[in-house]
Amino acid sequence: MDTTWRDAHQSLLATRMRTYDILKIAPATNIALRNAYSLENWGGATFDVCMRFLRECPWERLEKMREKVPDIPFQMLLRGANAVGYTSYPDNLVREFCNTAVKSGMDVFRVFDSLNYLENMRLGIDAVGEAGGIIEGTVCFTSNLSSPRYNIEYYLKFVQELVNCGIHVLAIKDMAGLLTPDDAKTLISNIRREFPTLPIHLHTHDTAGTGIATYLAAYEAGADVVDCAIDSLSGTTSQPSLGALMHSVPDNLSLQVNQVHELNSYWEECRKLYAPFESGQKSGSADVYVHEMPGGQYTNLLFQSGQLGLASQWRDVKKAYADANILLGDIVKVTPSSKVCGDLAQFMVANGLSKDDVVEQADTLSFPNSVVEYFQGHLGIPPHGFLEPLRTKVVKDKPTFNGRPGAELPPYDFAKKEAALKEKWAHGSRVIRHVDVLSDALYPAVFDEFLSRCNEFGKISILDTPTFLQGMTVGEELIVTLETGKNLIVKLLSVGAPDENGIISVNFELNGQPRVARVKDMNAESTIKERSIALVDVVGSVGAPMPGVVVDTKVKKGDRVKAGDPLVLLSAMKMETVVSAPCSGTVINVEVTSGDSVKAGDLVVDIDEDL
Numbered sequence: 261m262d263t264t265w266r267d268a269h270q271s272l273l274a275t276r277m278r279t280y281d282i283l284k285i286a287p288a289t290n291i292a293l294r295n296a297y298s299l300e301n302w303g304g305a306t307f308d309v310c311m312r313f314l315r316e317c318p319w320e321r322l323e324k325m326r327e328k329v330p331d332i333p334f335q336m337l338l339r340g341a342n343a344v345g346y347t348s349y350p351d352n353l354v355r356e357f358c359n360t361a362v363k364s365g366m367d368v369f370r371v372f373d374s375l376n377y378l379e380n381m382r383l384g385i386d387a388v389g390e391a392g393g394i395i396e397g398t399v400c401f402t403s404n405l406s407s408p409r410y411n412i413e414y415y416l417k418f419v420q421e422l423v424n425c426g427i428h429v430l431a432i433k434d435m436a437g438l439l440t441p442d443d444a445k446t447l448i449s450n451i452r453r454e455f456p457t458l459p460i461h462l463h464t465h466d467t468a469g470t471g472i473a474t475y476l477a478a479y480e481a482g483a484d485v486v487d488c489a490i491d492s493l494s495g496t497t498s499q500p501s502l503g504a505l506m507h508s509v510p511d512n513l514s515l516q517v518n519q520v521h522e523l524n525s526y527w528e529e530c531r532k533l534y535a536p537f538e539s540g541q542k543s544g545s546a547d548v549y550v551h552e553m554p555g556g557q558y559t560n561l562l563f564q565s566g567q568l569g570l571a572s573q574w575r576d577v578k579k580a581y582a583d584a585n586i587l588l589g590d591i592v593k594v595t596p597s598s599k600v601c602g603d604l605a606q607f608m609v610a611n612g613l614s615k616d617d618v619v620e621q622a623d624t625l626s627f628p629n630s631v632v633e634y635f636q637g638h639l640g641i642p643p644h645g646f647l648e649p650l651r652t653k654v655v656k657d658k659p660t661f662n663g664r665p666g667a668e669l670p671p672y673d674f675a676k677k678e679a680a681l682k683e684k685w686a687h688g689s690r691v692i693r694h695v696d697v698l699s700d701a702l703y704p705a706v707f708d709e710f711l712s713r714c715n716e717f718g719k720i721s722i723l724d725t726p727t728f729l730q731g732m733t734v735g736e737e738l739i740v741t742l743e744t745g746k747n748l749i750v751k752l753l754s755v756g757a758p759d760e761n762g763i764i765s766v767n768f769e770l771n772g773q774p775r776v777a778r779v780k781d782m783n784a785e786s787t788i789k790e791r792s793i794a795l796v797d798v799v800g801s802v803g804a805p806m807p808g809v810v811v812d813t814k815v816k817k818g819d820r821v822k823a824g825d826p827l828v829l830l831s832a833m834k835m836e837t838v839v840s841a842p843c844s845g846t847v848i849n850v851e852v853t854s855g856d857s858v859k860a861g862d863l864v865v866d867i868d869e870d871l
Contacts, residue, residue, distance in 0.1 A: 265301035273538065290328065340380040358390070381398075423458065434463060437471065464487070466498060540562075550582055557595070685715070733752065734755060752766070827865045846868045
């Protein structure tokens with residue numbers, strides 16, 4: 261399977277590959293990889309990033325790819341009961357998502373759970389089967405086979421449970437590249453012996469540089485399919501090189517080397533356009549065997565750490581990631597459990613907390629929402645249970661789940677939501693479709709911002725990538741194709757200076773006619789207020805635990821609060837944190853309001869502590 265259209269660019273370029281660039285190489289891909297098992301091109305972070313950063317509809321992306329590539333099966337990631345989101349959803353929503361995905365062009369669904377929690381997987385497996393998709397049931401590999409927790413007996417038992425669920429194909433998802441050649445040989449040969457007719461599909465990342473060796477060992481032990489990426493988007497945290505594999509087993513692959521090399525030439529040039537999203541990694545790194553960070557998370561977390569002001573502490577973040585894993589119970593780490601681990605690691609580094617500090621101070625810390633919800637059981641039950649007394653300290657009096665969380669959710673009302681969306685966006689430029697209802701159900705805040713941008717700027721997905729990422733220069737002329745035979749010629753004439761409100765006048769020609777647009781200058785110097793710093797020795801002086809943007813304030817001056825009550829909701833790079841009251845008392849002042857930017861340690865709320 262080729263992962264270039266999904267996991268490869270997620271692992272190397274923070275998932276920023278645009279549909280515009282994929283479609284240009286799609287016809288050639290349809291020919292060169294026509295004998296591949298499948299193309300992985302959807303699900304995972306792509307669904308979120310499409311709307312959040314690329315300003316594209318993920319459903320339109322799938323439909324366009326299907327139109328251009330009719331001859332190769334498509335494959336996606338399905339996070340079981342989490343669908344393509346970070347939490348549990350109502351059962352009927354997961355079923356409708358799978359049904360619509362099949363109708364939109366999806367074929368194979370790699371169904372997994374971030375904790376290998378079978379009850380979450382059952383819903384996804386059943387939903388895919390009912391929709392008519394191919395069920396690729398997944399066991400996520402972590403640690404190594406000498407681990408007392410994740411040994412060969414653990415994996416064989418889990419595979420048997422998946423087979424009992426009626427899967428069509430078994431996927432072994434080594435999301436961090438921890439599977440060594442020896443472990444691959446042992447694991448695959450044991451599974452093949454126990455399940456002689458079960459197709460086995462192996463996925464790994466090349467973070468430590470052992471990927472091809474692992475694949476060759478797995479192939480000799482009986483694996484049927486392996487995941488590779490086009491050479492120029494392979495290696496390190498991505499998948500092993502397709503070209504390297506082709507030349508290693510030339511008699512056993514029905515692909516034409518010269519055609520695959522042509523694809524590589526395209527991606528070699530295309531990757532240069534996404535230089536701003538490169539992680540800066542120059543080589544593989546064997547320390548993955550210590551921190552166990554998934555390849556698909558590595559570059560995203562590195563980028564996120566930079567945005568949070570932790571770029572210079574990346575080494576500390578990796579060390580904290582390993583510590584966070586232990587605090588979470590030595591868990592399987594793949595989205596969304598990997599996000600929990602990453603959020604906790606960054607939280608620890610930003611606040612100077614060791615593993616012991618977290619345990620000792622847990623009842624007074626304002627943990628990221630993902631961490632609190634994990635301990636509540638929102639993702640399911642980890643294989644070896646939750647760490648106590650940490651769980652009790654973090655959860656406090658919040659409700660907990662002891663089974664599949666989504667089983668307790670009421671059915672999603674599609675008709676009601678569709679009516680609400682059509683009413684809200686009645687005067688927008690986009691006609692609301694059923695797929696939009698699904699996008700809103702999975703990512704309501706992200707979808708709302710996506711539609712707002714669509715209405716403000718139009719369909720910017722038709723712009724070429726340099727223009728989309730960098731904008732135009734004065735004097736530059738651009739041809740934009742709206743549809744076949746319908747082009748716009750845009751020439752940028754001048755860009756004025758921002759006025760007192762930060763608004764600039766942009767003068768340009770559209771098909772030779774002069775036009776003026778007035779837009780907000782996003783590069784204007786920020787006028788962020790210099791804030792007071794929270795007093796470390798004063799309990800009621802509450803500071804921001806991390807840099808971010810204030811989403812909501814939960815209290816006002818004069819309010820009475822108890823220890824643990826929510827004060828402020830912060831958001832930073834997909835990580836939300838509720839700042840809680842460290843003590844009981846009266847709110848003296850609220851220093852922030854919705855939309856304010858804060859740095860770590862900035863005073864957000866003052867509380868007069870009860871004595």
